Amino acid sequence: MLVRLTPRQRFEILVSQYEPQLRKAFLDAIDDIRSNIVLRRVVERLERGDINGAVRAMNLDEAAFRPLDEAIRQALNGGGVAAVEQISTLRDPEGHQIVVRWDARNLAAEAWLREQSTTLVTNIIEDQREAIRTALEDGLARGDNPTRTALDVVGRINRATGKREGGLIGLTTAQSEYVARARQELLSGEPDRLRHYLTRGRRDKRFDRAVLKSIESGKPLTVETVTRIVGRYSDGLLKLRGDTIALHETFQSMAAAKDIAFRQQIEKGNLQAQHVTKTWKHTPQKNPREDHVEMQGQKVQFDQPFIAPDGTAIPYPHAPGVPARHTVGCKCYAEYKIDFVAQLVM
Structure with missing residues (x-):
């Protein structure tokens, strides 16, 4: 027996299809940026005190986010095709069925896609540069050497996967500040501040025992342990960023596609x-x-x-x-x- 889907069910199916694609596209872009960073170039510029040069050496440019642009385009087109299915039963006054199609090259559709993609990527890059610049300045100001300062930003290579983990690439300015505060709490050795770290929702709870042991013994965590803990906390925040962008952009694309699809038919005279x-x-x-x-x-x-x-x-x-x-x-x-x-x- 054929079951007719409700509008909510149809919408949820579309979201479940495109949201993972958008999440993957964003995380792939971040992975591409991190993988192509030459640490030596960043460190050399930091050794000269050239913060802006170090930021430029990370090659944060729009080209890295082309997969995200493409994922948004696919979501918009998928939503548009689904929307016209709702209009496909239209008939003229003589009872003849009206041919209804989604036009992905429609000026309104292309304008929305161009504006949405440009604004999103520009905002990501500008916010990212500001967060990185601040982190580099703070690292050098507290006396960290250029190499550690750079690694805290770009992440450290996991020997098992060969990929960088942790760091601040991909995080918002606010999230970068959360990472900085978490590091300060863990390095402080102060019980109250260590307990506050344990309230952070995106922390890796596998390290909680080490933090609790530090509180109970009064012995501070080693720098190496803090580095590992903070790296995993950063990874958790990056996943949250990917989830947030994927959800937001998917719903925006679906909503815009539906509105544009109806406007297309109204402009063509197929619908009043x-x-x-x-x-x-x-x-x-x-x-x-x-x-x-x-x-x-x-x-x-x-x-x-x-x-x-x-x-x-x-x-x-x-x-x-x-x-x-x-x-x-x-x-x-x-x-x-x-x-x-x-x-x-x-």
Whole structure:
């Protein structure tokens, strides 16, 4: 027996398909950057006190993120194809089926993709450079030698895998600060600060016993042990960054594709805007936004925005220009419906 999927089920299938691809694309880009760093060049510039030169030597450029651009494009196109399936039953007043296709080369689709990819990659690189510059300056200022300072940023090579681990490449400025504070806590030898480290959600709990032993014995952790602990903590934060970007970009792509797909058909004259409504759908999750819970079921015409309780006008969930408080980590989506009877008699 053929089971008809609900709009939510169809949406969840799309997310489950494209979110892992986006996560992998981001992490692959970071791995590519780390793998191509020549440590000697970074250290030489640090020895001359050339912080900016050391940052440039890490080759943080847009080309490394081309796989992420491609993953976003695939997500947009996948969402667009899925969206037109909902419109594929359209018929003209004579009852003939209207041919409906997703046009990936549509100006609106290309403009969205270009703007989204450029903004995302630019923000990642600029934030990354700032975080690295700060970490290098702080490392040298506290008396670490250039090699240790560089390794704390670019990561250390795992002899088993041949790849760099730990470091700050790929982390946000805020996450880089978390790593710096975690290192300070572990090196301090102070029980209260060591206990605070044990509250960090992204720490590698396999090292908790060593930290507890340090607290109980009063003996500080060795620098080598701290380096290993901090490296794994950094890896946990990088995974979180990948998860966050993948979720955000997938939902943005799916939402934009649906809106653009309907606009394409309206522009072609296949569909009338007044016959389309959109309904806000909230996805239950831990620590939900109360504003979005309250918006569940809010219905508006296609060309009208949703209105959040705080007064924010939202064209559709994850729309460009909407404040981050309504987008980052959000799993809401809009369900579009066509009044086929009214559309048929036009």
